[in-house]
Amino acid sequence: MGTIILGSGISGISAGYHLKKTGEDVIIYEKDNDWGGLCAYFSIDGFRFDKFVHFTFSDDEYINKIFEESSPTYAHPSVSSNYYKGYWLKHPAQDNIAPLPVEEKVKIVKGFINRASKTVEEIENYEEWLRVQYGDYFAEKFPMVYTKKYWGLEAKYLETKWVGNRMHSPDIEDVLRGSYETQNKNFYYTSNMKYPQKGGFRSILNKCREGLDIRFNKEVVQIDTISKTVTFKDGTSANYTRLISSLPLPEIVKMVKNCPVEVQNCANNLHNTCGYMVSLGFNNPDVPKYLWFYIYDEEIIASRVYSPSRESLDNVPNGCSSLQAEIFFDCKAEIPSKEEVMQNTICKLVSMNLFKEDEILVKDIRFEKYANITFDKDIYKNRKVVLDYLQSQNIESIGRFGRWEYYWTHQAFKSGMDCAK
Numbered sequence: 001m002g003t004i005i006l007g008s009g010i011s012g013i014s015a016g017y018h019l020k021k022t023g024e025d026v027i028i029y030e031k032d033n034d035w036g037g038l039c040a041y042f043s044i045d046g047f048r049f050d051k052f053v054h055f056t057f058s059d060d061e062y063i064n065k066i067f068e069e070s071s072p073t074y075a076h077p078s079v080s081s082n083y084y085k086g087y088w089l090k091h092p093a094q095d096n097i098a099p100l101p102v103e104e105k106v107k108i109v110k111g112f113i114n115r116a117s118k119t120v121e122e123i124e125n126y127e128e129w130l131r132v133q134y135g136d137y138f139a140e141k142f143p144m145v146y147t148k149k150y151w152g153l154e155a156k157y158l159e160t161k162w163v164g165n166r167m168h169s170p171d172i173e174d175v176l177r178g179s180y181e182t183q184n185k186n187f188y189y190t191s192n193m194k195y196p197q198k199g200g201f202r203s204i205l206n207k208c209r210e211g212l213d214i215r216f217n218k219e220v221v222q223i224d225t226i227s228k229t230v231t232f233k234d235g236t237s238a239n240y241t242r243l244i245s246s247l248p249l250p251e252i253v254k255m256v257k258n259c260p261v262e263v264q265n266c267a268n269n270l271h272n273t274c275g276y277m278v279s280l281g282f283n284n285p286d287v288p289k290y291l292w293f294y295i296y297d298e299e300i301i302a303s304r305v306y307s308p309s310r311e312s313l314d315n316v317p318n319g320c321s322s323l324q325a326e327i328f329f330d331c332k333a334e335i336p337s338k339e340e341v342m343q344n345t346i347c348k349l350v351s352m353n354l355f356k357e358d359e360i361l362v363k364d365i366r367f368e369k370y371a372n373i374t375f376d377k378d379i380y381k382n383r384k385v386v387l388d389y390l391q392s393q394n395i396e397s398i399g400r401f402g403r404w405e406y407y408w409t410h411q412a413f414k415s416g417m418d419c420a421k
């Protein structure tokens with residue numbers, strides 16, 4: 001008997017690494033046949049794809065040191081683009097509207113000047129926040145459409161505490177200047193994004209993973225907190241003295257024996273996005289023009305596209321390149337089939353002149369049930385009920401879906417580390 005960690009994503013690996021350093025006996029159980037969770041990758045015919053776009057941009061010295069010692073990184077400037085009705089606008093779009101037709105620019109600038117002024121306390125939801133930040137016209141054409149694509153819900157159903165520095169709030173000088181010329185200034189929340197030179201994103205964890213006892217193909221199906229037993233889908237079980245879980249809250253409540261109905265209801269009312277990755281490998285090195293870009297058009301199902309080959313050429317065979325498109329939905333929505341999503345994505349990306357269909361060497365589509373947690377209006381209330389219950393059962397919850405927090409990788413890493421401490 002010793003400590004059991006559920007899940008070998010970055011938070012589970014971090015908890016395992018830090019506990020092992022203190023001499024504790026730790027076993028990690030993972031349902032998949034490999035480690036890394038959302039930081040993991042898959043390979044097809046020499047093309048490596050991460051699960052969705054991943055860069056690291058931590059400002060924590062200790063965490064950066066571990067990541068860098070695991071794998072040297074490239075620092076890519078945080079320059080990305082936006083596709084809107086046939087126009088390419090440097091990111092962030094609100095500060096770089098120069099390429100748009102004059103009529104559209106006038107409406108954006110006018111909307112910005114006439115935007116309502118409200119205090120933070122007066123703003124009731126994300127739609128209002130967007131209107132106050134950007135003015136009605138830009139809000140309706142850009143971020144409100146994107147919100148539906150990326151979060152799967154209308155902006156009016158989201159709250160605003162999560163926004164923080166994730167979105168740039170422009171001033172009039174930037175909006176005006178950007179309507180005449182595309183600006184060199186970086187408005188992004190970090191000046192560069194780091195990506196491992198070799199081995200895909202997951203290799204930032206190589207050092208921590210070394211020597212950890214991870215048992216694969218061990219899907220937890222039941223947790224008995226009285227007898228301190230975890231049971232797996234294959235019929236085996238294990239006892240623990242301490243239990244740390246990075247499993248998503250809506251999943252773990254189904255596993256804990258005798259979990260009260262009201263706790264289960266709160267967990268079921270949590271929202272998250274799920275998503276498809278459409279991964280494409282090309283026989284031509286010059287396909288990707290941008291490291292990543294956002295797509296605002298509603299009829300294009302993909303919301304963001306990035307290039308694994310621009311992240312690192314180690315991700316593709318010689319003379320090739322690659323793209324991966326991300327397509328998200330609310331977890332409670334009806335999800336279109338793989339065929340529909342693949343067809344819409346390839347057809348629309350071809351119509352955007354990104355590549356020709358006969359340049360495709362590899363195409364793949366796969367689905368992740370948990371991508372982002374969603375900040376709907378009831379998140380805090382529901383999350384608290386579930387976390388309080390898990391704590392009462394001595395289950396220590398970590399990571400993005402265990403804490404139900406909008407964690408970047410370094411924050412998920414820190415949550416595993418803090419739990420171990």
Ligand SMILES: Cc1cc2nc3c(=O)[nH]c(=O)nc-3n(C[C@H](O)[C@H](O)[C@H](O)COP(=O)(O)OP(=O)(O)OC[C@H]3O[C@@H](n4cnc5c(N)ncnc54)[C@H](O)[C@@H]3O)c2cc1C
Nearest residue numbers: 007009010011031037038052054055220371399400408409
């Ligand atoms: C679209 C997208 C883009 C992102 N981009 C970035 C970025 O650029 N930079 C950044 O820093 N972060 C990014 N992130 C966030 C980052 O991926 C997460 O913060 C981090 O990977 C979460 O790690 P975790 O360990 O908390 O969860 P996970 O990686 O989900 O780990 C949980 C583990 O538990 C396992 N598991 C689940 N159920 C069971 C079960 N029943 N039994 C056993 N095991 C189970 C899973 O298989 C998984 O391995 C992005 C996330 C998404 C979705």
